[in-house]
Every structure is written in structure tokens, then in C-alpha cells.
Amino acid sequence: MSEINRYHSYKGLPPLAGVGSFERAAGPGLSIEDCVARHKRFHYSCHRLWALMLARLTAEPIYELKMGLSHHAYLASEHVTLLRDRVAEMRHPPLGLDKVPHPELETLFDEILMSESALELLTGIYRVAFPALRDGLKRHLVDSNPLVDAPSVRIFRIMLPEIEQMIEWGESAVSALQAGVSDQDLNRIEGWADDLQLWLTGAGGLDGTSPAENEKRPEPTFSNQPWKYDKSPRRDERFPDPYNMGVHAEEFLYDDRFEDRDKVLMMYYKRLREIDVPEMMASILYEMAVGTGDEEIGGHPWLFYRDLTRQLWDEARHAMMGEVGFAKLGVDWGKDVMINFTWSKGLNEQLTPTERHAVLWFIEQGLMTKTGKRFEWEVGKKSGDPYAELIQDYDWADEVLHARIGRDWYVKNFDSVKAAAEYGSACWDKVMSDWEAWKRDGLTEHRNWWPDLYSGVCRLRGEEPNPEVLSFAETYAASRADLQRISASG
Ligand SMILES: [Fe+2]
Numbered sequence: 001m002s003e004i005n006r007y008h009s010y011k012g013l014p015p016l017a018g019v020g021s022f023e024r025a026a027g028p029g030l031s032i033e034d035c036v037a038r039h040k041r042f043h044y045s046c047h048r049l050w051a052l053m054l055a056r057l058t059a060e061p062i063y064e065l066k067m068g069l070s071h072h073a074y075l076a077s078e079h080v081t082l083l084r085d086r087v088a089e090m091r092h093p094p095l096g097l098d099k100v101p102h103p104e105l106e107t108l109f110d111e112i113l114m115s116e117s118a119l120e121l122l123t124g125i126y127r128v129a130f131p132a133l134r135d136g137l138k139r140h141l142v143d144s145n146p147l148v149d150a151p152s153v154r155i156f157r158i159m160l161p162e163i164e165q166m167i168e169w170g171e172s173a174v175s176a177l178q179a180g181v182s183d184q185d186l187n188r189i190e191g192w193a194d195d196l197q198l199w200l201t202g203a204g205g206l207d208g209t210s211p212a213e214n215e216k217r218p219e220p221t222f223s224n225q226p227w228k229y230d231k232s233p234r235r236d237e238r239f240p241d242p243y244n245m246g247v248h249a250e251e252f253l254y255d256d257r258f259e260d261r262d263k264v265l266m267m268y269y270k271r272l273r274e275i276d277v278p279e280m281m282a283s284i285l286y287e288m289a290v291g292t293g294d295e296e297i298g299g300h301p302w303l304f305y306r307d308l309t310r311q312l313w314d315e316a317r318h319a320m321m322g323e324v325g326f327a328k329l330g331v332d333w334g335k336d337v338m339i340n341f342t343w344s345k346g347l348n349e350q351l352t353p354t355e356r357h358a359v360l361w362f363i364e365q366g367l368m369t370k371t372g373k374r375f376e377w378e379v380g381k382k383s384g385d386p387y388a389e390l391i392q393d394y395d396w397a398d399e400v401l402h403a404r405i406g407r408d409w410y411v412k413n414f415d416s417v418k419a420a421a422e423y424g425s426a427c428w429d430k431v432m433s434d435w436e437a438w439k440r441d442g443l444t445e446h447r448n449w450w451p452d453l454y455s456g457v458c459r460l461r462g463e464e465p466n467p468e469v470l471s472f473a474e475t476y477a478a479s480r481a482d483l484q485r486i487s488a489s490g
């Protein structure tokens, strides 16, 4: 019997501040070098997952998948931050963290990034990559000494439940997407997922703890050609009129003639329309972090990316708040509310990442005025709809945070706030937003969908529509010259 088993804490108190038993604490562990080597692979994997989820969310048409990728890119960015900080604590500056730990690990993530369908993408992320990361973290908890390496244990215990939660979401999403896919395609995707496992084996596992076996090295399916980043937003069939600028939500919201409970409908519309902000921010982040060959590369510190990814996730949350608001009222938004994509499409296709960031900050600082977020919260409060009050309270708080993030990372590059605002405004002016041309080209009729939405809600309320409210027909065409009023996502 080892001496450690005869040793007891004072008065039977729990020993070692709760980090583990004397036996485990007296047992072996990993050297700093081995510990850092594993952390670097975990970091590389989280960073690749973060970047590839951002790379795919803009052009992914299905709303639920866009939202899931926004959430999980955010979680991955927090995991990257934890891992970077921990590496820096182990006598290793977080330099060289971009180094590829093993070429076959790189191929694994390239294959997932460049995969064709949403089903392939999700299979790669949630059935192969995240499970391998989870297993690697769990193995580290077994192999490492819980006393000497307590800080790593702590961060893995934060990460693991989040990773499990992402895998669970991904599993359900994969099952849902598999319905309606032919057996032939399902088999092909399964074969590709087996190849991904072989790339992992070739890399010695995600954490590098197994002997690297690359005898059965497969041929890459997608990554043997250059990657073409697609930053044009796409939407699913619940967005049938994506160029529609036929209902000027802000005009309605600031018009004293209208009741607050009707204004809430316009606020839910504005919230759901915020789906365009993740679409746009993902392109800033991806192009700045990874570059696409023909665009500028940001050269920002990691915390810039972490903060902007948090903001991206907040904007996705705001969109979902609008979705829930409509669902609570019994409104079929996919049919009755025309959510457009003109803002993200215009910015992504016409501006550089830096210019897009400038426009974003310019809009968000404008939300801090009396007619901005406070006004929307007051409308929610007065409307008698506690849900509208609740979401506007948090939407406001989030937007204050975003204005701060903008000050930290955007305004600091200018001599004055005024200069930063002028540049943001000038960038926005550059975006061609041609109301008439879209109509002429048959992209939209700018149909006024408000009367249908409003009368539908009146039916649900058991009331007759008010003729004045029903006749609201202000479009974005009239305020075209004042671009600041056009589809100001916020
Ligand atoms: Fe925001």
C-alpha cells in the first residue's frame, strides 16, 4: 500500500480544495511540453471550426442552420480564447498558435470547410470533428494530474458541456436533413465521413496521442481544388421576396398616430431582419481572419475576432427574438412578413471588410440616440406585451455592448469620433441600393405586405382593423436619398 493511501485530511475535511483525491493528485501527469502540445491541437481545431462555421453561414440558405452556426462559431471563439490564455500560462507565448500541428488535421478541416451540401458540412462538424475534440479533452482529464494542471482541467470542464450540447444539436440537425436524401447520397456521405476518420487517424488523433497511421490515406474529396469563398447571402423558402423594401418599419415606429401594440409587429419584423447582420459580420471576420487571396487581411489581435463573434451571435439572437415574438402571436412570418437581405447582400458584394465594419459601427452608434434602442424598449413597455418589453430591454443592452466593441476596435483607428463617423457614412453611401432597378428587373414588386400582416393579427385579436393603420403604405423608396434610413439593421 502506497504511503498516500495512509494519509488523511484534517478532521475528515474534503482534501485538496476539491480538485481530486490524494491518489490522483499523487499520480502521474503530463509534462508541460506534452500538455502544451495537446492544447495547441485543441486550439487549432477550435480555431478551424470557428472559421469554417463563419465561412459557411452567409451562403447557407436555411435559417435554423445559419442561427446554429452563429451560436457555435461564438462558442468556438470562447474556447479559442480559453485555450490561448492557458497556453500562455505554460511558459509558451501564444505565438505560433496558427501553426498547423499536423498536415492531415489540416486536410480534415479543409474537407469539412469545402464540403458541398449542408448535410456534409454538418456531418463533418458534428459527427466527426466535435466528437474527436470531446474525446481528446476527456482523455486529457484522465491523463493529466488534476492538481498540477488544475487550470486546464477547469477550462475543459467549461468547454465539455458546451461541446456536448453542440453535438446534440448537430445530431438532431443531421437526422432532420437526412430525411428525403436518397440512399445513394447517404452512402456517399457516410463514405466521406469514414475518410474524415482516416485523416484523423493519420494525424495520430485530434490530440496527437495515438501513433499516426497513414497507410490508408484516402484521396481528398473536396479539398484538392482551391477554396472559393461565397459571401453572397442566401435564404430558404420562408424568404420569398428578399429584395422587398415595400414596408418602411421605422416610419411606422416613429409615427404618433399608431398604437404601441401595432408598433410591436414592426419591431418583431426589425428583429427578425437582423438575420442580415450575422451574414454580413461573418464575411468581415472570415475575410479578415483568413483572407481570400484578393482581399485585405485584417492583422487584428485575437480579441478583435472574439468580440466581433460575440456581437455576431447577439445579432442572431435578436433575429430569433423576432421569430419567437411572431410565433407567440400566431403570425406565420414566412408567409406574411417579407424579410429582405438587401443590406447584407449590398455590403458583402460591394464593400471591403474594413468598409463593412465602418458601416456597422456607423449604424450602431446611431442606435444610441433617444429615438434608438431606448425608444424601442419604451414602445415594448407601453405595448402591454411583456415579451416585447423583455426582448427590447436585452436588445438595447446588447447594442450598447456593440457600440463599445466598435469604439474599442474601429474608432480607435481614427483621430476623432467624428472622422470615424464620416468614414462610416461615406462607406455606406457607396453601397448601391437601387429600389427602382430591382423592381424593373423583376427581382421584387416591393409589395406592401403590411395590410395582410395587420389584418391577420386583427383577426387573431378578434377585432376589426383600424382603417388608418391598415392604409399605412410608406416604402423605403421615398427615403432613398437618406440612406441612413434604409434598412438600418439594428
Ligand atoms: Fe448590434
Ligand SMILES: [Fe+2]
Binding pocket: 274, 277, 315, 318, 399, 489, 490
Ligand atoms: Fe443588431
Ligand SMILES: [Fe+2]
Binding pocket: 274, 315, 318, 395, 399, 490
Ligand atoms: Fe438588435
